[in-house]
Structures are given as C-alpha cells and as structure tokens.
Amino acid sequence: MKTNGQGTTVLVRRIVIAAMMVAITVLLGLLPVGGFIPFPTGVNATTLHIPAIVGGILEGWMVGGLIGLFFGLFSLIRAATPIFKDPLVAIIPRLFIGITAYLAYAGLKRFNELVAVGVGAAIGTGTNTVLVLGLAVLRGYMSISLAGTVALTHGIPEIIVAVVITVSVVAAWRQISTRPRGSTV
C-alpha cells in the first residue's frame, strides 16, 4: 500500500481532503455569508472555487480535479444563476480549476513556495473565469465583447480574493514563514 512520509495512506488522505474541500464549497454555496461578494454589476463575485485551488495545491491535480467535479455538479443542482443550469458551463470549467492551479504551483515551487501558491491561485481562478465565459460564448449565451467585460470586472477581483485567501491558508497550514527571516549569523 502506498504511504507517504507521515505514514498515512495516500488514498485515504486524498479521499478525506477532497471530501472536506467539497464540504466547504457546498457550505459556502448555501450560507448567506462567505460564498459571494456583492458587486455593483448585480452579478456576485464568488469564492466557491477556492477549495478546489487549495485542494489541488495541497494534494495534487487529482484531488483538485475531483473537488472541481463536485463543485460543478453542486452548482448544476443548486445555482440560481441560469447559465449554470447548462451542464457544459457548470461542470467542464470547474474540472480544470484545481488541475491548472496545481500545475502552476508545481512548476514554480522550487523558486519560491509562497509565490508559487499565489500564482497557482491566480491561474486556477483565471481558468474558471476564462472557461466559464468561453463556454458561455460557445453555447450562445453571451457575445464575445460582453464576456470580455465580465472577465475584467469579475475575474480580476476574484483573482485577488483567491490569491489572498489561498496564500494565507497554505502558508499557515504548511507553516511557511511569510516574513523575511532574521539574520542567520
């Protein structure tokens, strides 16, 4: 049986972390606080994709993709925004959030772990925004120019929120120091 350095099995770890992140996604989607940031445009910016990013960065692309799958299914069943009733728009983009976040993080990890986490969160969020709007355009719900405007007004704030929260969570969990270390003399 595959075990990791801490002696727990990889399979159990993946199942449990994925489940817990799915639980956070569902919870944020149901509660009146936490999941959405009200915006003057009437469409809310969301934080629901952050668990997929955190899961992807902590446990790899498979866990990230799995959380994304269940996030997609959840928004298909419960979302009040009509375009997410289209299964193509709801599920496919979400599959890739955790995967791209993990790939960006894994690629940059050896330079600076915190920066890698931040870039991973930004890329994961960007994947969500670009793919959701891209599929909305392909499926004929929006014109390209309108999708571009939404990408700018919502994508950028969502990226900032996701980066701040993901970096705080991963830094605290992995106990990465966020301040420059003192002299080692």
Added chain:
Amino acid sequence: MSQLEFLRYVTIGQYLGRDSIIHRLDPRFKLLAFTLIVVAVTFSSTYTANVLLVLMVALLLSLSKLPLGHTLRGLRPALPALALLALFQMLFPPQSFGPAQDCTVIWQWGFVTLTTCTLQLIVVSTARLVELFVLTSLLTFSTTTTELVHGTEGVLAPLQRIGFPAHELTLVVTIALRFVPTLALQMERLVKAQIARGADFGTSGPFRIIKATRRLLPLLVPLFLISLRRSEALIVAMDARGYTGGRQRTQRRRLHAGPTDYVALIAATGFCVAILWIDTISLDQVLIAWLDTFLASLK
C-alpha cells in the same frame, strides 16, 4: 439574530415524499434516465425539439405528483437573471448555434436588430435553461440524498473493473455531506466571534467591495484551517481502522431493479435519440412551411 443560525441554510436534501412512479424508480435507473434527458436538453437547438422537451418535462412533473407551485417557485429568483440574459442576447447578439440558416431581420430599432436567428437563440436558450431548472428540481425533490449517493455508486460500479475509483468517489460525497452541518456550526461560531469583536455583517452595499472582501478573510482562513485539522484526525482514524478502498466491499442496502425501471430507461434513451435526431433534420423549417400554407389556405 435568527440569521445567525446557519444550520437553517443547510438544506441539501430537498426531498418531498410522494407516492409516485418517479419517486419509486431505482435511483441508478433514475440517474441514467435523468442524464439522458439532460443531454437531450443541452444539445437541442430547434423550436420543435424544445416544444417536445417542455411537454416531456411537464409529463414527468405530473407523473411525480409533486406540487406544481412548489417546484416552479424555485425558478422565481432566477427570473431576473434569465430576463437579463435574454436582453443581452438581443442587444449584443452572440454567434448563433445549430445548423446554419438564413437570417432575416424581423424588427429593427436604432442599433438593435432582431433577426430570426437571434430570436431562435433567445427562445431556445431560455427554454433550455427553464427545462434544466425544472429537471434538476424534479430529481432532487423525488430522490433522497442517500439514494442519490447509492445510485451514483451503482451507475459507476461497472467502471471499477477498468480501475475507475467509483466507490472512492461516492465516499468523497458521503464524507462531504456528513461534514457540511459540522462546518456550518463552525462557521456560525466564527461569524459570532467576529461580531463580538465589532465586525459588521449584512449592511454593506454593493459598492463596498474591498470592505466586503476584507470581512471574509477572518472567516474563510480559519474555516479552511479547522477543516484541514479535522481531515488529519479523520485520516488517522480511517487508517487506524484499516480502510483500504472499496473493491471487495459489500453494501448494507442493495438496489433491485424492476420492469418499470427498465421501461423508464428505454423510454428516456428513445426520447434522447429522437430529440438529437430532430435537431439534425430541419424539421422547424418544414413545420413553419406547413403552417404558412395552412394559414394561406384559411384566407
């Protein structure tokens, strides 16, 4: 203060018990049939197909014996967004979908032009979203969460032979659903702790984006860390009990399919194929031409 009782919002199971054929279907067959009809809705792009789909949804709704008002009430919060979507589709027409056809201008005012193609796009996509809305409500109202989880596992079970982790996937859902109420209570405590320190939830307008975002940090970061800590405890507990995945695992509840289930699945398959077929032949034009000649014969 009743807004702070977060367990009130945790309504994942929306099951409404009725003694109907839809409620009694084997969850595996119900899920497969549901998926097929959703595929049909998703890929329908013509008027004819959508008229048939609306009729199908209405038939299923009446078979399920669910109260019509209750099912449609869920649609109400989505109506403004649906209207906005249609408006934007009219003002900034996206690329049309479906078979290529000639577009003729029906109505023009200033820079706004409504062609037959845009009209079809608006009508079809609105109809599709409403159909999908009713279908998903129908599924969640007529199936308990446990049935959904068991059904999903049953549907995916054959894939386990080629190494697909069907059991593990359903375990993820089971654990997630188990922890949503626990985390809701945790979140309630976090929000109350912030309020006790003078935080202000609930009175921010849409123009206080930065304020609204900064308020989220002391809630979300601890929520993540607490749930990760709980995960570690659960991982150790499952490991200590020797959990090794599900290949030889048996179930306490076994599902049995009857003739009704097979009939339902076959009917759904036939319906899905028919809808996809109608979309490929241009039945719309034929029907519109018939209607034209019929109206002409009346004059």
